[in-house]
Amino acid sequence: MLTAVRDAFAGNGELTERQGAVLLVSAGTVFSLTAISLAAVEDASDFQFLTYRGASTTLAMLLLIVARRGGRPVSFAGVTRNVWLAGFTLGATSMLYILALSRTSAATTLFLLAAAPIFAALIGWVVLRERVERSTLVAIGITAVGVAITVGAGLDIGSVSGVLFASGIPVTVGLYSVLMRSVSGVDPVVPALIAGSVLTLCSAAAALATDGLGISLRDGALACVSGGIALGIGLPMFNLGHRSVAAARVPLLLMAEVVLAPLWVWIWPGETPNAATLVGGAVILGAVVWLMLVSKHATDTAPSSRAAAIPVD
Template identity: 75%
Template sequence: MLKAVRDAFAGEGDLTERQGGLLVVGAGVLFSVTAIAYAAVEDATDFQFLAYRGASTALAMVILIVLRRGGRPVDFSTVTRTTWIAGVVLAATSMLYILALSGTSAATTLFLLAAAPIFAALIGWLWLREAVARTTAIAIAITMVGVVITVGAGLEVGSTSALLFAGMIPITVGLYSVLMRSAPGVDPVIPTLIAGTVLGVVAGVVAILQGGLAISLRDIALASVSGGIALGLGLPMFNLGHRSVAAAKVPLLLMTEIVLAPLWVWIWPGEVPSVGTLVGGAVILGAVIWLVLVSRDAPSAAPSSRLGALPAD
């Protein structure tokens, strides 16, 4: 598995569907730490947090690019308009997630995020002509049942704007999944570098207009954990793993984030999840594990599409 991932990351082979699925699941585990990092912030505003999150993500990618110069350099010649669009969509998704968490409960945000497989399946069918496999459809249905169980008893509406931000997340996640499926030749580092840079610049400008970027070292460290580690490691794993997984299945495998985020908050700072959260989380995790187990072992070729053929800018 490790050798296959190393070779695929260097562009010297393809992952099987199961291997790609495991990478996506691992990315969801890393993404899940963002909720607890944001909850632990003391004084930083949303855009200050986002500015340092984006900057740390971009910095992590720069370090990775430098480390790879001697052996497997990052190939920027494959960057197209699709790659830029994907990076911007990813930056927007990160911003929407934090803004949603600031005005509504994590359960509400994650509940709406769970609709991402539906949008990914629809967009993938329209743009990539990817049929939704029966196993994926079954897993989607089971996952939705688990999410309803998890948050149905204590769903908090929150502010209207935060609910709107949360409602846009599954659309952007589904769109990003399909965009990346349509550009299989792009190095997994590049979209993350674009997203981190765009997020850091845009959020930084807003933060400066609101009063500046000065925050405590503790808050900078928390933002860096959610950026340089959660996104800096998770996004390259996600970008690589998605290539061998159907667009509708990718967001479904990311349900590990929805399961684990409440558990991290349970461990610290001690917010005990409800019975519904535990039962629903078990249902979701079971659907994800089942989907990985039934995935094919043969390499899966990425489909071609109009998006993948867009010329470089």
Template identity: 35%
Template sequence: MNDHAKGLLITTLGVLFVVPDSLFVRLIVAEPMTTAFWRGMSSGVLILLGLLAVQGLRGFREVLGSGWPGWLYMFLIGSTTPGFVLAVTNTSVANVVFIFASMPVFAAVLSRVILGETISRRMVVTMLAVAAGLSIIAYGSGENEIAHWSGDLFALYVAFAYAAALTAVRKVRDISMIPAIPIAYIGSALVLLPFAAPMEPVAMQWHLLLGHGAFIAIATCFLTLGPRYISTAEVSLLILLESILAPILVWVVIGEDPGHLTLIGGAVVIGALLVSNLVVLARGRRRMRSGG
């Protein structure tokens, strides 16, 4: 298997392991902060143990010495743990994942503001289409019993935080930020501890709590390793699978109907990003052929 095929396989597995994330939040019967505590603590500890076994403390020293970009990255990634749980708790899973799909738009804007990068005409068109799709989703939240604007706002924050974290980490490209992830997750869990009742769900739901953390840990590792071997456009296309599969999984398992306006808005968002990434992929292949 060549590196490209390896990258496609690892990234696809990472996407598939992250798909049940929102379903776990739905299935775990606990207060949102308790669910968020275990989401961060269990996945953080599992990733930490794996890193210590593979590379020891070396990577952690580099991360802690990476300056403000590294610390900002850890803060933002840590904040997505309660943000994600609050999003799924307060609105439909379909709303959450379709809003998450808009992350490349936030990343483009932040790259322009922070790094001074230009925004292409293709990206401007994509932004307008994504904004239209998100508007349809927001309108649909007023007509769907399981969707609410408060959850939509939490989902928007998570999309923004991930985009900002990825933008910040580009300031320290020479440092692997993988060790920052367990620090962020465990740190977030410790901050949430005073607001959680972590022992209440353990007796009856330990398997869901542990399974949730394991899926997040595996997905995080795969989605960190896989993109090293494939292009950004290919990664973006594969990640769109999560936006499609997660609502279907929740619909099949617990019968959560996302509503027709959410599906229409989601189709606009996914369609815009799909076309945009396919254009980038096609241009890259043309350049490779002309260069060869």
């Protein structure tokens, strides 16, 4: 497995679907570290955390570009307006994710994130005129019920801004998915590099206007775990793995993040989600899993190389 991943990373050969699936589950597991990293922060403000998260993500992408020079170099050819927009959207998603986590529960944020595949289908229909299957329409209706339950729970506990930030995440992730499908030939490292740079600049400007950029070594290290490791390692694993897996199965494999992130902060520091959040989350997860299962017949052909939705948190 490790040898196959190393060779595929260097551009020598492709992964099997099972190997790609293992990488996607691993990517979701790595992505889930962000929730507990933020929960462990002591003094850093949201924008201070985001600044160092963005900077470490950018550094990780630059190191990846250097590492790939000897095998499959990162190509910057074909960087269009949509690629830039995808990068900005990815950066906005990362910002919304941290702002939501700091204002509402991890369970609320992650369960709403789980609705991203549904929004991707809806936005794809509006923007790309992609046909929406009847099963997708049913899943959208079920998801709307789950979102309403989850949002209602958030409003009850007074986290209005957190729920609003969290509600925007599936929309931006869905938009990112559609944008990447429109520029499927671009190297996936490029929008990630743009996202990290945009996140760093925008967050640094906000931090300088409020609290400055000075934070403790502990908080800075946690931000780097969230960016340099969770995104710096998770994104390359995702980008490599999804090429060998049918696109409709990708969100299901990434459910590892949705399940694990609330679990980590439930174990420590003891953030217990309320009953309504769990019910709403179960409805959303059920809709997405059901959609993936009924779409199985369309994914039993050769795996799609088309870019799929990234839950970049």
